[in-house]
Every structure is written in structure tokens, then in C-alpha cells.
Amino acid sequence: MDATTDGATATLPSRITPELIARLTDYVATGNGTVDLVEVYTGAVYGTLPQSGTDQVAAAVATARTAQKKWAATPLSERLAVFQRFHDLILENHEIISDLIQIGTGKTRRMAFEESCDTPMVISHYLKTAKRVLAPIKRAGGIPFVNASIEMHKPKGVVAVISPWNFPFAISLSDSAPAFIAGNGVVLKPDNKTALCVLFAVDLLIKAGLPRDLVQVVCGTGPDIGPTLIDNVDYVMFTGSSATGRIIGSQAGANVISCSLELGGKNPMLILDDADLDVTVPGAVFAVYGNSGQACMHIERIYVHESKYDEFLRRFTEAAEELGKKAGAAYDFEPEFGSLVSVDHMERVSAHIEDAKAKGATVVTGGYPRPDLGPAFYQPTVLTGVTPDMVHAKAETFGPVVSIYKFRDVEEAIRLANDTDYGLNASVWGKNIARATEIGARLEAGNVNINDGFITSYSSKATPSGGVKQSGIGTRHGDAGLLKYTDTVHIGVQKIQVMAARAKQPYAQQLKSTLMTLKFMRRFGIR
Structure with missing residues (x-):
């Protein structure tokens, strides 16, 4: 309970x-x-x-x-x-x-x-x-x-x-x-x-x-x-x-x-060397903290090209802190950041962060509950220095916390992004859309969003949406x-009885005519 x-x-x-x-x-x-x-x-x-x-x-x-x-x-x-x-x-x-x-x-x-x-x-x-x-x-x-x-x-x-x-x-x-x-x-x-x-x-x-x-x-x-x-x-x-x-x-x-x-998902975001941070940072903030991070397709890992890393980390951290100031418990549109679903879930999220801290990760911002707002609120959190031995590195945290990493080249970024048992969603940001899309196609995820976190793919109701690897089987939408x-039912209708063995005709002759018929139909594209 x-x-x-x-x-x-x-x-x-x-x-x-x-x-x-x-x-x-x-x-x-x-x-x-x-x-x-x-x-x-x-x-x-x-x-x-x-x-x-x-x-x-x-x-x-x-x-x-x-x-x-x-x-x-x-x-x-x-x-x-x-x-x-x-x-x-x-x-x-x-x-x-x-x-x-x-x-x-x-x-x-x-x-x-x-x-x-x-x-x-x-x-x-x-x-x-x-x-x-x-x-x-x-x-x-x-x-x-x-x-x-x-x-x-x-x-x-x-x-x-x-x-x-x-x-x-x-x-x-x-x-x-x-x-x-x-x-x-x-x-x-x-x-x-x-x-x-x-x-x-x-x-x-x-x-x-x-x-x-x-x-x-x-x-x-x-x-x-x-x-x-x-x-x-x-x-x-x-x-x-x-x-x-x-x-x-x-x-x-x-x-x-x-x-x-x-x-579940442990969804990655790749920020390429040509990403426009003026649009990338707000988009990443929503992708991480939308619904207080309680979305199957939300981003939990961000990989940033080394040329953009310092500026992105600074601007993203500032945006996360500003979002925390707009948190609140109200049945109106004023608060921009809400509660977690329960105290129990808040404590599970907190346990992931405490484990990371104990093993050497840096809490850049956040990392604490907000009882001043309500019993299950938790401050938007940014971690760096997250290593594979930490629970948050591999397990789905499902809360307002993200780990941010630096990469040197695209091959390294793709390898790191795919280094997970999950494959629900991924995100790639860059001005060169063709390049970003090509990189996105190499990510092991059922949904890949270019210059967006997750809304673009999920809102496209004409296209099936689902996960790969341990993120599920089957799809919704489309x-x-x-x-x-x-259940697909196949009804076969025979108009003329030609497929059964023909009386008084040796099977060797039937075999020969069947082979000729198959070659004829293939040659003229009949089937």
C-alpha cells in the first residue's frame, strides 16, 4: 500500500x-x-x-x-x-x-x-x-x-x-x-x-x-x-x-x-556537434522532465558531443533549476512541474540517486525531495559521472532524473546509446536532418525522434509504435x-477443379505439365 x-x-x-x-x-x-x-x-x-x-x-x-x-x-x-x-x-x-x-x-x-x-x-x-x-x-x-x-x-x-x-x-x-x-x-x-x-x-x-x-x-x-x-x-x-x-x-x-x-525503457538522446542549443535545451528539458519523468518514452540518458558538452550542461542545468521553481500542486495551469505518483515511487527514484551518489556520481542539481510542495514531489535532478555499476546507469528510474555524458565521435555515441537491454525510444538532435536521421536509423529502438524527445513519433497515430529488445513485443497505432x-481468416475458393489428381493420367505427365505451368506463370509475371 x-x-x-x-x-x-x-x-x-x-x-x-x-x-x-x-x-x-x-x-x-x-x-x-x-x-x-x-x-x-x-x-x-x-x-x-x-x-x-x-x-x-x-x-x-x-x-x-x-x-x-x-x-x-x-x-x-x-x-x-x-x-x-x-x-x-x-x-x-x-x-x-x-x-x-x-x-x-x-x-x-x-x-x-x-x-x-x-x-x-x-x-x-x-x-x-x-x-x-x-x-x-x-x-x-x-x-x-x-x-x-x-x-x-x-x-x-x-x-x-x-x-x-x-x-x-x-x-x-x-x-x-x-x-x-x-x-x-x-x-x-x-x-x-x-x-x-x-x-x-x-x-x-x-x-x-x-x-x-x-x-x-x-x-x-x-x-x-x-x-x-x-x-x-x-x-x-x-x-x-x-x-x-x-x-x-x-x-x-x-x-x-x-x-x-x-x-520499460532506458531511452537515450544524442546531441550532435551541429545541434542548435537554443532549441535543443528546451526540447531536452521536456523530454526528460515531462510528466515528472514518468513516461515510458522519456529520456534518461543524454550523450553530448564534446564540442557542445560544457555549454549544454550549463544551460540544461539552469533550465532544470528554473523548472523546479515552477513546481506546484494545483488544479490549474500555473505549475509547470508536478508530483510523482506516490511516496513509495518517490522513494524508489530517490534510492537510485542515492546509490549513484554513494558510488561517486556528481549531483549537478536536484537530488532531494520537495515536502514543501507535497509528500511525493522530487526536485528535477541532473547527474554526471554515472558509471555502469550504478543502478541508474542500467535500470529504468522513471523519474525526474537524467545522466549526462560526453562523446567524441558518432560511432562512440551510437555504441553507448545501444548499450542497454531496452529499446523503446531514442532521440537525435542536429541541424543536418538527413545526417541525424541516418544516425537515428542505427539506434536500437522502436521509436526514434529527430529534433524531438518523444512526442513526434507517439503522436503519429497512422504509424505503428512499439519497442524492441526488452521493451516489448507488438505495437499500438496504425x-x-x-x-x-x-484473427486473420483465409477463405480459399476453387472455381474449377484442376488441382486434384486427374483420372487416368500418369503422375509423371502431371509433374511435367505442372513444371511447365510454373515456368510460364513466372516468365509472364502471372504469379
């Missing part, structure tokens, strides 16, 4: 009433007690969240499965109409969505609002493309004109979407929306700390016309209910740590079901992000 602050009083926005909380938590499949809901800014308990038992998880999947059969038979145009309405409802309710995101995560208002915009962007993309992507495709058969091949895409059935606490609204809904559009039922398992914003989204989905039983919500810890959930569904979409991803992937494999896993929720 994450720590709370004894005697603290919640400061919830007036829109978040006890009646609203009660209505939203009623969507949870209950049966295993409750946990406290904590306002991150104050550490105060403001309500309780029901927990689901294993029986309730199995029942939730069964309910979604029954509803899914009718939903799959619903014309795609009608399914899309639901999401057009859902898109509009998100935009109309952006203030309360931002409230709920902030309460559970402690992020700034800007980050909360931008998170709420991700789902409409994903929905808008699939509103335009789903009919094309899901339509049957007629292809040539083994022998053109004689037989035909039809590629069809049918929904998997029931999809489990297991989402993290750092972007709870965006990831839960941006991952489940294409699953619904493809004709599936969905069981959502949000993190306990940030479940309320997900539950509000469920409320909006139902208002938009999604069948009530088609979407189910279960809450609980991963070890308690995760195995039961995976044992009962047809597909798993998980975003979280690599350690948990391995467990989920192993169980999904044992059940012979597919999964998509977006896992055609692949919709098709992964379907």
Missing part, C-alpha cells in the same frame, strides 16, 4: 463530488474488499475503491463474452458511430477528465489535459481508416483465374487491457478503443491509484451507446487477479514494467493466446494497432 499523509485534508476540485465517486466506483466488479483512494498532492484519503476477487474477474469476462457476440454482428458503421459520440464526449468533459487524472497521478494540468487529447486522436484516426483496414481483401489464389483467396479479419473475442498509472486515461482508452471498433469486448484493469479517470471514461462510453455489458472493469493487484484475467480472455494488451511483462507473456504463451506488451485485435 502506498504511503498516505496522516491528518491531511483532500483539496479536490468542486466537480469531484462524493456522488460522482460513488457512481463511478459502482462500475467495478466487486468482491474482495476496498482500498483507499489517495489525492497525490496532499496524501489525503478521499474515498475507497472496490477490489475484485478471482470469481468476479471470471464472471466479468463471461459477461463481456456474451455481449461481444452481438457486438461483433453489429455493422461496423454503427460501431464507429458510438466512437464518434465518445470522441465528442471526451472533448466536452475535458475539465473533469483532467481533474480525475490529476487527483490520481499528481501531474500538472497541462500534462493531464494533453493526456486526455490522446484518445480522441486515436479514435479520429480509426474513424477514418477502420473500414478500409477491416474490409475483406480479395487476392489471387494459387492459380490465377482458377481459384481465389479472401483475407478476412474477425474479432479475437474478449481483450484484457491492463494499464499503468502514469497515463491511465490515455493508455486505457487508446488501447481499448480499437479493440471495441474491431468487434471485441474489453475487460479493463486499471491501476488502483488511478482508476477513477478510467471509470469516468467507461461512464462516457456507455453514454455514447456502447453496450453496458461489453465493457467490464476489474480492480486489484496484478498477483491477485492478473492470472485469472489472462486465463479467461482471448488477448492481452499490457503496458508496464518489463518484469511484469515477462510474466504476462509467459502465461499468455502457455494459454496459446496473443499479447502486446509495451514495457493499421497494425487495429488488426492485432483480430
Whole structure:
């Protein structure tokens, strides 16, 4: 259980009433007690969240499965109409969505609002493309004109979407929306700390016309209910740590079901000798400290060409210190730097920094909590002299801390950037875009951003996004992000019976004619 602050009083926005909380938590499949809901800014308990038992998880999947059969038979145009309405409802309710995101995560208002915009962007993309992507495709058969091949895409059935606490609204809904559009039922398992914003989204989905039983919500810890959930569904979409991803992937494999896993990262940034520091420094500050460093694709390692190193370090440090002065706990747009999600997580981040300090790293700035702002705030931190024996050098810290290194030539920079088990995101900065892009293509990452930290690639909803190496399998976004929720079915149609053995014809003669036919078709490009 994450720590709370004894005697603290919640400061919830007036829109978040006890009646609203009660209505939203009623969507949870209950049966295993409750946990406290904590306002991150104050550490105060403001309500309780029901927990689901294993029986309730199995029942939730069964309910979604029954509803899914009718939903799959619903014309795609009608399914899309639901999401057009859902898109509009998100935009109309952006203030309360931002409230709920902030309460559970402690992020700034800007980050909360931008998170709420991700789902409409994903929905808008699939509103335009789903009919094309899901339509049957007629292809040539083994022998053109004689037989035909039809590629069809049918929904998997029931999809489990297991989402993290750092972007709870965006990831839960941006991952489940294409699953619904493809004709599936969905069981959502949000993190306990940030479940309320997900539950509000469920409320909006139902208002938009999604069948009530088609979407189910279960809450609980991963070890308690995760195995039961995976044992009962047809597909798993998980975003979280690599350690948990391995467990989920192993169980999904044992059940012979597919999964998509977006896992951890130790994302590098390369600053080349021709980088314009006037744009690079602000971009790097956001790439490192956006969402207080709690983003899978945020930058944790910066490699700077020796000709730029001293100036970059000075300017970046000054910017980090200035950002720390703009930190605050407020449900408005004034603070530019927010809290970490919990005291427990703040202590984990702090432990990485203390380990680095004890082993000889230099804390250039930061390196301490900010209890003057709230129980889980931590000052933006810059480290130098980080060596491979330090925890922060290799492990994902997932907080407002970055290590900065110097390099002499591009080959050294590429080698250092790729020296990690992870491969989620990377960033390259330089005025010569062609050169920077060529260098970026050599980095071992599923997403590479040129003259940007991570927003450029992640906001491109038409292109698949995912990790390599230990950063996961599968992708979200693009055609692949919709098709992964379907089974590909191949229907072969034989128009004339020419492929079976022909009566009274010696096989040697059949062999000869077959070889001649294959050569003929290849020569004239028939197949």
C-alpha cells in the first residue's frame, strides 16, 4: 500500500463530488474488499475503491463474452458511430477528465489535459481508416483465374487491457478503443491509484451507446487477479514494467493466446556537434522532465558531443533549476512541474540517486525531495559521472532524473546509446536532418525522434509504435494497432477443379505439365 499523509485534508476540485465517486466506483466488479483512494498532492484519503476477487474477474469476462457476440454482428458503421459520440464526449468533459487524472497521478494540468487529447486522436484516426483496414481483401489464389483467396479479419473475442498509472486515461482508452471498433469486448484493469479517470471514461462510453455489458472493469493487484484475467480472455494488451511483462507473456504463451506488451525503457538522446542549443535545451528539458519523468518514452540518458558538452550542461542545468521553481500542486495551469505518483515511487527514484551518489556520481542539481510542495514531489535532478555499476546507469528510474555524458565521435555515441537491454525510444538532435536521421536509423529502438524527445513519433497515430529488445513485443497505432485485435481468416475458393489428381493420367505427365505451368506463370509475371 502506498504511503498516505496522516491528518491531511483532500483539496479536490468542486466537480469531484462524493456522488460522482460513488457512481463511478459502482462500475467495478466487486468482491474482495476496498482500498483507499489517495489525492497525490496532499496524501489525503478521499474515498475507497472496490477490489475484485478471482470469481468476479471470471464472471466479468463471461459477461463481456456474451455481449461481444452481438457486438461483433453489429455493422461496423454503427460501431464507429458510438466512437464518434465518445470522441465528442471526451472533448466536452475535458475539465473533469483532467481533474480525475490529476487527483490520481499528481501531474500538472497541462500534462493531464494533453493526456486526455490522446484518445480522441486515436479514435479520429480509426474513424477514418477502420473500414478500409477491416474490409475483406480479395487476392489471387494459387492459380490465377482458377481459384481465389479472401483475407478476412474477425474479432479475437474478449481483450484484457491492463494499464499503468502514469497515463491511465490515455493508455486505457487508446488501447481499448480499437479493440471495441474491431468487434471485441474489453475487460479493463486499471491501476488502483488511478482508476477513477478510467471509470469516468467507461461512464462516457456507455453514454455514447456502447453496450453496458461489453465493457467490464476489474480492480486489484496484478498477483491477485492478473492470472485469472489472462486465463479467461482471448488477448492481452499490457503496458508496464518489463518484469511484469515477462510474466504476462509467459502465461499468455502457455494459454496459446496473443499479447502486446509495451514495457520499460532506458531511452537515450544524442546531441550532435551541429545541434542548435537554443532549441535543443528546451526540447531536452521536456523530454526528460515531462510528466515528472514518468513516461515510458522519456529520456534518461543524454550523450553530448564534446564540442557542445560544457555549454549544454550549463544551460540544461539552469533550465532544470528554473523548472523546479515552477513546481506546484494545483488544479490549474500555473505549475509547470508536478508530483510523482506516490511516496513509495518517490522513494524508489530517490534510492537510485542515492546509490549513484554513494558510488561517486556528481549531483549537478536536484537530488532531494520537495515536502514543501507535497509528500511525493522530487526536485528535477541532473547527474554526471554515472558509471555502469550504478543502478541508474542500467535500470529504468522513471523519474525526474537524467545522466549526462560526453562523446567524441558518432560511432562512440551510437555504441553507448545501444548499450542497454531496452529499446523503446531514442532521440537525435542536429541541424543536418538527413545526417541525424541516418544516425537515428542505427539506434536500437522502436521509436526514434529527430529534433524531438518523444512526442513526434507517439503522436503519429497512422504509424505503428512499439519497442524492441526488452521493451516489448507488438505495437499500438496504425493499421497494425487495429488488426492485432483480430484473427486473420483465409477463405480459399476453387472455381474449377484442376488441382486434384486427374483420372487416368500418369503422375509423371502431371509433374511435367505442372513444371511447365510454373515456368510460364513466372516468365509472364502471372504469379
